[in-house]
Amino acid sequence: MSTAIENKKLKSNNKLVSTSLLLGGVLIAVMMIFGILMLLAQGGVIDVSDAAFYQFLTIHGTGMVGAAALAAAGVMWYFLNRYVELSKKIFIWFLGLVLIGVVLVVIGVFSFKYASAWTFLYPLPAISANAWGVTGALLYLFGMLILGTGFLLLYIDTGRAIIKKYGSLGKGLGWDVLSGKKKVSDAPPKAVVASTMVTIVNTTALIAGAAVLIMNIINVINPSFTFDPMLAKNLTYAFGHIFANAIIYMGVIVVYELLPKYANRPWAVSKLFLVAWTMSTAFTLVIYTHHMLMDFAMPKWMLIMGQALSYANGLPVLVVTAYGALMVVYKSGIKWDMASGLAFLSMFGWTVGVVPAVVDATIVVNHVMHNTKWVPGHFHMYMGLGAVVMLFSFTYYLAKIDSNVKESKLDKIAFWCYAIAMFAISAQFLVSGALSTPRRWAIHYPGWMTPAVFGAIAGVFLVIATTIFIIHFVRYLKNRGTVGSGLNEQKPA
Amino acid sequence: MVQTAAWVTSLVFMSLVFVVYAVVAWKSREKSDYEQVKKKWTKARKIYATSLVTVLLVVCIYTLRELPYDLPIYGDDQDPTVVDVEAVQFGWIMSETEFKVGEPIEFDVTSSDVTHGFGIYDEDMTIIAQTQAMPEYTNTVYITFTKPGTYKILCMEYCGLAHHYMVSEITVTE
Numbered sequence: 248m249s250t251a252i253e254n255k256k257l258k259s260n261n262k263l264v265s266t267s268l269l270l271g272g273v274l275i276a277v278m279m280i281f282g283i284l285m286l287l288a289q290g291g292v293i294d295v296s297d298a299a300f301y302q303f304l305t306i307h308g309t310g311m312v313g314a315a316a317l318a319a320a321g322v323m324w325y326f327l328n329r330y331v332e333l334s335k336k337i338f339i340w341f342l343g344l345v346l347i348g349v350v351l352v353v354i355g356v357f358s359f360k361y362a363s364a365w366t367f368l369y370p371l372p373a374i375s376a377n378a379w380g381v382t383g384a385l386l387y388l389f390g391m392l393i394l395g396t397g398f399l400l401l402y403i404d405t406g407r408a409i410i411k412k413y414g415s416l417g418k419g420l421g422w423d424v425l426s427g428k429k430k431v432s433d434a435p436p437k438a439v440v441a442s443t444m445v446t447i448v449n450t451t452a453l454i455a456g457a458a459v460l461i462m463n464i465i466n467v468i469n470p471s472f473t474f475d476p477m478l479a480k481n482l483t484y485a486f487g488h489i490f491a492n493a494i495i496y497m498g499v500i501v502v503y504e505l506l507p508k509y510a511n512r513p514w515a516v517s518k519l520f521l522v523a524w525t526m527s528t529a530f531t532l533v534i535y536t537h538h539m540l541m542d543f544a545m546p547k548w549m550l551i552m553g554q555a556l557s558y559a560n561g562l563p564v565l566v567v568t569a570y571g572a573l574m575v576v577y578k579s580g581i582k583w584d585m586a587s588g589l590a591f592l593s594m595f596g597w598t599v600g601v602v603p604a605v606v607d608a609t610i611v612v613n614h615v616m617h618n619t620k621w622v623p624g625h626f627h628m629y630m631g632l633g634a635v636v637m638l639f640s641f642t643y644y645l646a647k648i649d650s651n652v653k654e655s656k657l658d659k660i661a662f663w664c665y666a667i668a669m670f671a672i673s674a675q676f677l678v679s680g681a682l683s684t685p686r687r688w689a690i691h692y693p694g695w696m697t698p699a700v701f702g703a704i705a706g707v708f709l710v711i712a713t714t715i716f717i718i719h720f721v722r723y724l725k726n727r728g729t730v731g732s733g734l735n736e737q738k739p740a
Numbered sequence: 741m742v743q744t745a746a747w748v749t750s751l752v753f754m755s756l757v758f759v760v761y762a763v764v765a766w767k768s769r770e771k772s773d774y775e776q777v778k779k780k781w782t783k784a785r786k787i788y789a790t791s792l793v794t795v796l797l798v799v800c801i802y803t804l805r806e807l808p809y810d811l812p813i814y815g816d817d818q819d820p821t822v823v824d825v826e827a828v829q830f831g832w833i834m835s836e837t838e839f840k841v842g843e844p845i846e847f848d849v850t851s852s853d854v855t856h857g858f859g860i861y862d863e864d865m866t867i868i869a870q871t872q873a874m875p876e877y878t879n880t881v882y883i884t885f886t887k888p889g890t891y892k893i894l895c896m897e898y899c900g901l902a903h904h905y906m907v908s909e910i911t912v913t914e
């Protein structure tokens with residue numbers, strides 16, 4: 248293929264992927280504002296009606312997970328597309344369906360007062376104590392279903408493309424290498440292994456999610472149709488846990504691709520790497536039960552497994568991914584800029600977030616920490632300081648290789664501002680959790696207010712930093728292609 | 741207190757992670773041969789991984805010895821007080837709300853509408869036990885109060901707009 252044509256193709260791919268990142272990035276920034284409003288309300292600084300607070304909670308949770316997943320899917324698609332042939336048409340469909348879903352969700356929440364939180368725990372959507380009606384519930388649930396369909400389409404395509412090139416999803420995870428049928432040097436690249444993992448777990452998550460959404464929809468339309476609330480809860484958390492977790496497994500591809508390039512060191516696929524990803528695949532599918540440790544009616548062995556496997560789930564990242572990243576960077580003379588700096592920060596965020604997560608997965612701890620603010624504490628760390636940072640690492644990277652837009656001192660300030668503010672917000676949640684503050688409470692008792700106010704102040708700095716990140720990306724979008732090549736992309740790390 | 745232990749443990753290990761990343765970032769300015777770095781630190785990884793797995797395994801088994809799900813062993817002369825708890829949007833219906841210090845109690849918790857959370861808070865507003873209040877299911881909290889006072893029941897699962905008003909009281913006397 249001539250380089251000119253190849254080049255053009257890359258260019259239009261960049262445009263598509265940029266759309267998902269811009270949409271995701273802006274949504275994340277807007278959702279942060281709702282986060283600040285919630286903290287201000289909880290801190291007693293402003294007055295927010297109960298209805299408005301829980302609408303904010305619902306839109307913030309749904310929006311953040313949705314936006315981060317959307318942008319992360321763009322990142323995964325960008326890198327996976329270098330190794331397998333993905334369908335552009337499907338990606339456009341994916342963007343369109345997600346957009347329609349988002350619009351329905353927003354209308355449902357703000358025009359029809361729907362506020363079940365993003366976990367829509369059956370039978371809350373139908374039994375709202377007159378806070379919202381059938382229309383709001385249906386808009387939200389159908390919106391989520393359409394959004395999920397978009398994602399499902401995308402993963403069917405990634406799965407198809409991986410199978411076409413490598414033979415099967417098992418081979419995409421490198422099982423033929425593990426079984427000794429193939430040499431390690433012929434193993435699939437890291438981006439393919441990670442994408443295979445995400446394809447497997449998210450297809451499962453989305454099917455579980457679709458099932459429980461449809462059951463809720465029928466129940467909302469016809470309340471005499473009921474089903475087992477424990478089954479619904481299992482499906483809900485299987486969907487929610489897996490889908491939220493998969494974001495970081497898509498985002499980490501940035502770290503895999505960038506750090507070796509910047510450090511000028513190979514980060515080769517090893518058998519240990521393949522084992523780690525197979526472990527992550529299996530654990531991510533089953534450890535959602537740690538969300539149900541306070542459901543004493545669940546089979547006890549499932550809950551004990553929930554704790555044990557959650558502990559084990561820390562191993563692949565602690566021993567392989569984070570350790571590997573540290574080895575690549577250590578004494579490498581790496582060139583630090585926004586992209587490599589954010590990639591490194593994101594690994595820190597992921598690793599540090601494992602700690603409070605593992606602590607909370609301990610049943611005796613969960614007995615007094617479940618549904619306290621400790622829970623948002625751990626996932627704001629891992630999402631805000633891990634997954635979202637990966638996304639912005641990618642936007643700076645794209646700007647670098649595909650335009651002449653330069654990074655300024657302001658970007659650097661934004662980097663530190665983001666890191667410190669996001670850490671402060673997560674820490675504030677953890678402190679609240681240790682103080683027994685329940686999560687999802689529109690008001691706090693006086694003894695619980697201080698951390699929330701502190702978090703709201705940090706939140707303002709975070710929004711400023713995020714805005715600076717986005718402005719840099721928008722400047723790139725306006726100057727796209729001014730470097731004229733994107734060809735340094737051709738040689739994989 | 742469990743919360744303090746959790747907080748201190750998290751703080752220690754989170755600081756450790758921070759120090760490791762800070763040192764690596766600092767040392768990234770030096771440049772040395774990757775093969776040597778890899779050799780040395782791949783060896784170190786064996787020790788690190790082994791100790792990590794050992795620590796996690798020990799802590800996991802240790803913390804699984806006593807679980808809140810298990811029926812406590814009562815003495816011969818002890819008959820637990822069984823309390824029926826029913827959650828409704830937005831309040832707690834309890835068959836009994838006054839208890840004695842040292843009296844073994846079993847709260848049988850269920851719900852008649854949506855999922856709620858049954859959380860027991862002591863006088864310092866520290867949560868000491870909880871379970872989910874599920875429609876169609878009954879979860880039992882086993883507890884023996886050791887201190888007299890007014891305890892609060894807070895809703896721990898989002899259940900609608902008055903979720904945070906779903907608070908009730910129980911009293912424990914000597």
Ligand code: HEM
Pocket residue numbers: 275279280281282283285286304305307308309311312315364365366620623627630631635672685686687688702703705706707709710
């Ligand atoms: C300025 C930054 C942010 C602030 C101030 C903020 C604040 C909050 C607050 C106050 C809550 C409700 C806590 C409670 O349960 O009482 C919350 C929940 C949540 N946040 Fe954030 N947040 C921020 C950024 C993020 C980011 C970056 C993500 C993920 C990408 C995120 C995802 C979530 C999710 C999933 C929930 C759970 C919603 C629920 O409980 O239904 N947040 N956040």
Ligand SMILES: [Cu+2]
Pocket residue numbers: 827828829830855856857895896897898899903906
């Ligand atoms: Cu309730």
Ligand SMILES: [Cu+2]
Pocket residue numbers: 856857895896897898899900902903904906
């Ligand atoms: Cu509630």
